[in-house]
Amino acid sequence: MSRRDAKSAVSDDPSSDTLSLEEIRAAIDGFSDVDWLRIKKAALHFSFPGRCHHEWEDLRNEALVRSLDGRRKCPRGVSVPTFIGNVMRSLTPEVDPIDDHVLRSDDVEFQQEEPSGVTSLAETPDSLTSNLDAKRMITTAIGLFEGETIAQMLFAGNVDGMEGQELRDCLELSQTEFDSKRKFVRRRLNAHFERRTP
Amino acid sequence: MTTDGKKAARDQVVRMDNLIMDDLFSMSDEELLREAAENGIDVAAVGVEGQKAFERAQQIVGRNRLALVRQEMSEDEKKSPIPVDREKAQSEVNAILARNREMSKKLTMAARNEAGELSDDMDGILDDFVELGAIAQGGKDKDA
Numbered sequence: 001m002s003r004r005d006a007k008s009a010v011s012d013d014p015s016s017d018t019l020s021l022e023e024i025r026a027a028i029d030g031f032s033d034v035d036w037l038r039i040k041k042a043a044l045h046f047s048f049p050g051r052c053h054h055e056w057e058d059l060r061n062e063a064l065v066r067s068l069d070g071r072r073k074c075p076r077g078v079s080v081p082t083f084i085g086n087v088m089r090s091l092t093p094e095v096d097p098i099d100d101h102v103l104r105s106d107d108v109e110f111q112q113e114e115p116s117g118v119t120s121l122a123e124t125p126d127s128l129t130s131n132l133d134a135k136r137m138i139t140t141a142i143g144l145f146e147g148e149t150i151a152q153m154l155f156a157g158n159v160d161g162m163e164g165q166e167l168r169d170c171l172e173l174s175q176t177e178f179d180s181k182r183k184f185v186r187r188r189l190n191a192h193f194e195r196r197t198p
Numbered sequence: 199m200t201t202d203g204k205k206a207a208r209d210q211v212v213r214m215d216n217l218i219m220d221d222l223f224s225m226s227d228e229e230l231l232r233e234a235a236e237n238g239i240d241v242a243a244v245g246v247e248g249q250k251a252f253e254r255a256q257q258i259v260g261r262n263r264l265a266l267v268r269q270e271m272s273e274d275e276k277k278s279p280i281p282v283d284r285e286k287a288q289s290e291v292n293a294i295l296a297r298n299r300e301m302s303k304k305l306t307m308a309a310r311n312e313a314g315e316l317s318d319d320m321d322g323i324l325d326d327f328v329e330l331g332a333i334a335q336g337g338k339d340k341d342a
Contacts (some may be wrong), residue, residue: 033245037230037239079205089219158217
């Protein structure tokens with residue numbers, strides 16, 4: 001059985017809502033190099049300086065331990081790499097109303113959404129990072145697309161909550177052009193967060 | 199900044215996260231490999247490092263479980279023994295075993311690890327029956 005087959009096999013058993021400890025262990029053991037790359041990229045994103053006090057490796061390791069010891073449970077039908085990504089996301093410090101830092105949500109990875117199981121905005125806790133950090137992050141991110149008007153508008157529209165179709169119509173892009181531009185935006189954001197410079 | 203302004207800033211970050219996570223975890227392996235090649239990322243090395251992290255995480259989880267078992271055992275040892283009228287309880291156990299001949303054979307064999315005398319393990323069997331609730335702490339068989 002290939003690594004990919006092993007990972008799929010454990011996700012298809014409908015006997016319970018969440019994967020058992022052995023299933024999650026087997027699934028992670030079956031991760032391909034590309035799965036680990038996805039996880040690393042997500043960890044780099046969420047451990048960006050100014051947002052999280054942990055190194056990306058710590059975030060990944062903590063997510064693995066919490067998944068393997070059963071503190072976090074992977075809903076059946078959600079791909080395990082996506083689940084680990086969401087566990088890391090949930091470990092990212094949130095704002096404390098008193099000192100403006102470090103609260104944690106234990107529930108974010110349960111808030112899954114089709115098709116990839118990524119957290120839905122509506123169910124996400126309303127404090128994610130300090131207001132100042134949030135403003136700074138968005139301003140910096142918009143600045144990454146200086147000179148790339150369409151990409152900048154796509155990113156700004158996206159973070160302002162415009163839906164895909166609405167945004168595509170507004171930008172007068174075909175679906176292919178829109179998808180391509182969106183990938184460009186994501187790659188540039190990834191590249192920025194992976195450089196580790198706030 | 200107004201409350202709405204604060205929430206708006208956070209929501210923007212959440213939406214940015216969604217955009218990144220959505221793309222990252224839905225794009226094909228081939229696409230991600232192509233992107234990694236363009237960026238000069240050694241994907242195999244990332245995989246090896248990930249596997250090592252997984253193995254370390256398993257060790258940590260194993261150690262934590264072991265520590266928990268040790269703690270539970272230590273707490274069990276500290277518990278005061280259950281007060282039982284041994285003589286009365288023993289006759290109740292004998293009565294239970296007599297009513298369940300087949301079970302009696304299996305139980306006593308298992309208790310003795312298939313060796314030695316039944317009486318050697320009577321204390322252990324009594325404790326088990328009390329713990330299971332088959333015999334009340336005063337020595338009364340609940341099924342009787």
